[in-house]
Amino acid sequence: MRDLCSYVNVFQGCGEIDLPKPEGIAARWFFIKAGCGNTSPAASLPFSAISVGPFSGGYPTGYTDHMPNSHSRPPRFEGGKGLLGFAHLQQSGTGAIGYYYNYAVVTPRYAGSPVRRVPVSESGEPGCYTAVLEDIRCELTVAGRTALHRYTFGSPGGIAVVDFTNNGLNIPDWGRQPVNGLAVRQRDAFSAEAEATIEGIKIYFAVRANAPLQCGDTGLTVPAPESGPLLLWVSLSPQSADAANRRVDETPDFDTAKADARAAWNRLLAKIQIETPDEKIKEIFYSNLYHSLVKPADWSGESFLYGSGPFTVDLNTLWDMYKTELPLLFAVYGKEIGEKICETLLRLCETLGFMPNSIGLSDEYKQPNGQARMLGSYALLTAYRYGLNVDPARVLKNLKTDLVAPDKRDFTETGRCKSHTFLLDMAEICTLGADLAEELGDTESAAFLRPFGQLWKTAYDPATGLLKDDTGYYEGTLYNYSFRQMVDMDARIALAGGKERFVRLLDRFFGCGAPETVQPTDPHNYAPVEAGMKLGRFEGFNNESDTEAPYSYIYAGRHDRVCEVVRGGMKYMFTTGRGGIPGNNDTGALSSYYVFAALGLFPVAGQDLFLLGSPFVKKAEVRLLNGNLLTVRADETDDGHIYVKSVSFNGKELSDFRISAKELLRGGVLEFRMEESKQIT
Numbered sequence: 001m002r003d004l005c006s007y008v009n010v011f012q013g014c015g016e017i018d019l020p021k022p023e024g025i026a027a028r029w030f031f032i033k034a035g036c037g038n039t040s041p042a043a044s045l046p047f048s049a050i051s052v053g054p055f056s057g058g059y060p061t062g063y064t065d066h067m068p069n070s071h072s073r074p075p076r077f078e079g080g081k082g083l084l085g086f087a088h089l090q091q092s093g094t095g096a097i098g099y100y101y102n103y104a105v106v107t108p109r110y111a112g113s114p115v116r117r118v119p120v121s122e123s124g125e126p127g128c129y130t131a132v133l134e135d136i137r138c139e140l141t142v143a144g145r146t147a148l149h150r151y152t153f154g155s156p157g158g159i160a161v162v163d164f165t166n167n168g169l170n171i172p173d174w175g176r177q178p179v180n181g182l183a184v185r186q187r188d189a190f191s192a193e194a195e196a197t198i199e200g201i202k203i204y205f206a207v208r209a210n211a212p213l214q215c216g217d218t219g220l221t222v223p224a225p226e227s228g229p230l231l232l233w234v235s236l237s238p239q240s241a242d243a244a245n246r247r248v249d250e251t252p253d254f255d256t257a258k259a260d261a262r263a264a265w266n267r268l269l270a271k272i273q274i275e276t277p278d279e280k281i282k283e284i285f286y287s288n289l290y291h292s293l294v295k296p297a298d299w300s301g302e303s304f305l306y307g308s309g310p311f312t313v314d315l316n317t318l319w320d321m322y323k324t325e326l327p328l329l330f331a332v333y334g335k336e337i338g339e340k341i342c343e344t345l346l347r348l349c350e351t352l353g354f355m356p357n358s359i360g361l362s363d364e365y366k367q368p369n370g371q372a373r374m375l376g377s378y379a380l381l382t383a384y385r386y387g388l389n390v391d392p393a394r395v396l397k398n399l400k401t402d403l404v405a406p407d408k409r410d411f412t413e414t415g416r417c418k419s420h421t422f423l424l425d426m427a428e429i430c431t432l433g434a435d436l437a438e439e440l441g442d443t444e445s446a447a448f449l450r451p452f453g454q455l456w457k458t459a460y461d462p463a464t465g466l467l468k469d470d471t472g473y474y475e476g477t478l479y480n481y482s483f484r485q486m487v488d489m490d491a492r493i494a495l496a497g498g499k500e501r502f503v504r505l506l507d508r509f510f511g512c513g514a515p516e517t518v519q520p521t522d523p524h525n526y527a528p529v530e531a532g533m534k535l536g537r538f539e540g541f542n543n544e545s546d547t548e549a550p551y552s553y554i555y556a557g558r559h560d561r562v563c564e565v566v567r568g569g570m571k572y573m574f575t576t577g578r579g580g581i582p583g584n585n586d587t588g589a590l591s592s593y594y595v596f597a598a599l600g601l602f603p604v605a606g607q608d609l610f611l612l613g614s615p616f617v618k619k620a621e622v623r624l625l626n627g628n629l630l631t632v633r634a635d636e637t638d639d640g641h642i643y644v645k646s647v648s649f650n651g652k653e654l655s656d657f658r659i660s661a662k663e664l665l666r667g668g669v670l671e672f673r674m675e676e677s678k679q680i681t
Contacts (some may be wrong), residue, residue: 001111003333004269007286009344010124011578013037013093013126013591015064018579019572020558022540026568028511029540031519032533033095037590039291041122043129043140043147044259046268047298047312047337050235052140053444054122054127056169058078060094062087062102067171070096071529076492077171082116083133084170085163088147088234092294093585097316098359099177099199099362103233104207104219105166106137110158120264126269126290127261137229137235143257146247149232150254151224158224160232182274186215187339189589191248193241195217199341200363201304206244208233211655238361239302254449268293269370271332274598276637283576284597285617292328295587300340306351310340317522318357318460320544321371322379325471326601328592330383331665334625340384342390343651345376349398354405371474373404373417373425377608381432385608385661389548389625391651392436399433412452419471420459421481428458431487434452434605456486457495465505467498475531476545479509479536481547485611492557499556506553506621510538510565538565541573542583545594551602551611560643562657563614567642570597570616599632600647600672603661612657614642615672626669636674 003413017035031533040061042053058080065080085107091100108438108561113134120132129140135154140147151160164184168177175468189212194205207213210231213222213581226231233251239241251257270649274285296312305309313322330338348365350356355376356365384390403412408426410417417423431453460482461468467478483506497503511517515539520528539546552564575592585591596602599622616635622630647654650668664670 001266001270003272004273004286005126005265007282008126008265008269008290009283009287009576010041010126010129010290012287012576013039013581013585014041014061015578016066017216017455018577019575020584021232022568022572022621024389024514024568025564026540027511027512027516027574028537029489030528030535030537031542031583032071032519032539033543033583034074034523035583036066037579038058038070038091038093038095038581038586039581039585040092041124041263041304042090042131043127044294044295045123045127045142045264048142048294048297049145049299050142050147050295051090051196052086052088052142052234053090054083054119054131055085055102055170056083056170059169059171060097061090061092062100062169063090066571068096068174068554069523071526072521072523076521079116081172083131084116085161086138086149087166087675088236091314091316093291093587093589093591094316095357095584095586096495097360100168100170101361101362102166102304103164103198105147105163105201106232107161107163108138108153108158108230108236108661109161110134110155111442125262126265126430128258136551139254141254141258141261143260143348144247144253145237146233146235146251148230148251148254148257149234151286153224158230159228160222160224162220162222162232164196164205168200172670175425182218184217184219186213186214187245189213191245192220193245195241196323196503199361201238201361203361204237204239204241204244206235206241206248208248218489237302238299238304243302248370256431260516265290268333268336271623272595273621274617275472276617280576281598281617284574284580285595286578287576288574290592291585291591292595295492296337296342298337299591306347310343312341312344313338313360314587315341315359315515317586317589318375318379320586322375322382322605323544323548323589324592324596324603325588326379327382327605328595330386330388331625331661332622334383334386334388336481338383338625339388339390342388345380346394346398349376349401353401355398355402373422374399374429375409375425377402377429377433381429381436381606384436385606387662387666388463393440393442396433396436396440396442400445402447403430406542415455420478422468423459424456424481424484426486427453429606431529445681454668457491458494462495462497465501475543476539477533477536480539480549482548483509483546483552484558485552487607489552493555501563501575503558503561503605506556506561509536509549513553540582540642541569541593543592543676544586544593547602548602551613554611559657563642563644566597566613567616571639600634600670608661610659612647612654612659613646614644624665624667626665628665630664630667631669632667632672640677641674642677643675645673647672654678
């Protein structure tokens with residue numbers, strides 16, 4: 001097996017953006033969100049329930065020196081480059097989600113050590129993180145649902161302190177969230193357990209060491225042994241102390257766990273193998289594929305809501321994940337995680353009476369969500385169309401349950417929502433649900449859903465061809481939501497005044513012929529952001545609100561524009577290193593977009609449809625969820641050949657640049673023949 005882990009930079013996207021200076025069309029876009037990727041270099045397994053990584057207390061993953069931010073460059077806090085220790089469970093790529101984990105902080109130190117220490121060095125690979133603090137070598141890895149710590153002290157008198165009171169971040173004026181009902185108990189000389197209610201969820205901890213430990217009210221102290229490294233095994237469970245204790249007692253040694261973790265990552269990364277002469281693209285691709293597979297977290301068998309069975313959490317930004325992240329997991333990793341996600345969404349709806357748009361180790365699922373609506377149903381329909389083992393009748397039943405939940409009565413009773421994006425979400429899912437009902441012979445459900453599906457037209461203004469400006473829009477303006485792919489794109493384009501006018505609207509949105517924009521840089525001044533938003537411009541992959549928009553050109557016969565926008569974005573908005581992701585990666589949403597774009601594909605959520613773009617790898621072999629092999633080939637992929645002259649699948653030309661998901665996932669050869677570009681975009 002190829003060692004694809006060697007291409008992965010686990011630090012990619014964890015810092016402030018540091019992108020190439022954009023040229024061409026990419027220089028016309030405008031960033032409305034903060035310029036940082038918000039990833040974490042924590043050691044984890046694919047879809048790992050447990051993770052362990054460096055803890056500075058910074059926003060939002062607990063790493064770096066970033067303060068809370070929503071626009072421009074992130075503000076910094078003094079001392080934030082220093083580490084407070086190493087914590088368990090981190091978010092990945094999210095922003096202001098409201099809960100940030102970072103439980104059970106372990107701090108290796110000497111009696112005279114300062115509270116914060118800047119690492120002498122840091123390194124990482126999939127499944128392992130290493131740092132040197134003073135003369136202490138700190139190594140972290142993961143096995144199953146247990147984190148393994150190995151601390152090698154260069155001087156005598158070292159200890160490790162385990163603090164169970166940490167929840168969230170640790171920066172001035174932000175503070176840690178409460179840990180309630182903490183109780184710490186010694187099991188024997190070498191092990192202890194703790195329990196507490198954190199974010200409304202009972203959490204059980206277990207710790208084992210290779211040296212005698214001492215319990216206190218808030219944590220543990222473990223003196224280093226006289227010879228050899230200090231070893232700690234830490235597990236937690238949202239279900240029982242027995243589960244956590246059993247795992248720490250059964251965990252392998254550190255080096256075995258580290259090797260097993262790398263092998264696990266290589267197995268999943270190898271599902272997509274690319275060929276390109278550009279080594280830089282290999283690093284960017286596999287780093288993004290890696291960050292697409294960190295979440296969601298698989299806590300199957302330990303649900304705090306409905307008992308045994310599949311249970312995946314950290315579906316925290318479903319409004320971003322449903323577009324490319326979940327389609328990637330369904331199409332390629334359906335058996336590893338996709339079907340578990342589907343079962344989780346279905347059981348949540350059956351348990352709660354509605355389908356949350358966000359689920360983590362928190363009771364925040366109870367709170368109404370202001371981002372979008374019914375995205376769980378989009379995800380379930382995507383999975384069903386891709387051939388996952390999902391009962392369509394059950395999907396339909398839960399779709400209807402969610403539709404009539406109390407928080408959606410504005411739509412079902414008045415046909416209007418506080419945001420037109422909500423109306424589009426719900427109307428479109430009703431159309432897709434009605435189509436499914438008809439396929440199942442459920443005429444009653446189809447008749448119930450179909451009229452709701454017609455309401456989408458009321459959100460648009462025929463005078464402008466865009467969404468109306470009489471409601472609010474989250475993380476954007478009406479422009480950022482006016483170019484999503486609708487089920488009936490012919491009707492959508494007709495409403496805009498026909499194909500030529502639709503293209504003109506898209507051209508204006510992407511800034512064709514417009515002056516270059518200046519990105520905001522001052523985190524303390526929101527005025528430039530407000531001014532920039534009035535341009536009505538594409539967000540430039542800084543945020544997921546409009547990432548589907550480039551592919552709407554296909555429906556108006558301008559695939560050349562798709563190529564210009566997507567290739568420009570992938571060239572100037574993604575690069576290597578800590579600054580290599582253009583905005584909040586939102587649980588892998590931007591990373592998964594890059595993966596699909598490299599292959600020349602874009603999935604349309606909820607539909608049996610992929611749209612075709614402009615690939616920039618020469619060849620890719622994708623092992624699909626059903627075991628079938630999809631081979632993607634392009635004869636030229638350099639900047640001088642961004643346009644697609646023709647594309648075929650298994651020898652059949654795809655002149656409309658569309659292919660059904662069902663057909664694509666049978667496997668075969670998708671072949672692009674590229675055309676020479678007159679200029680580099």
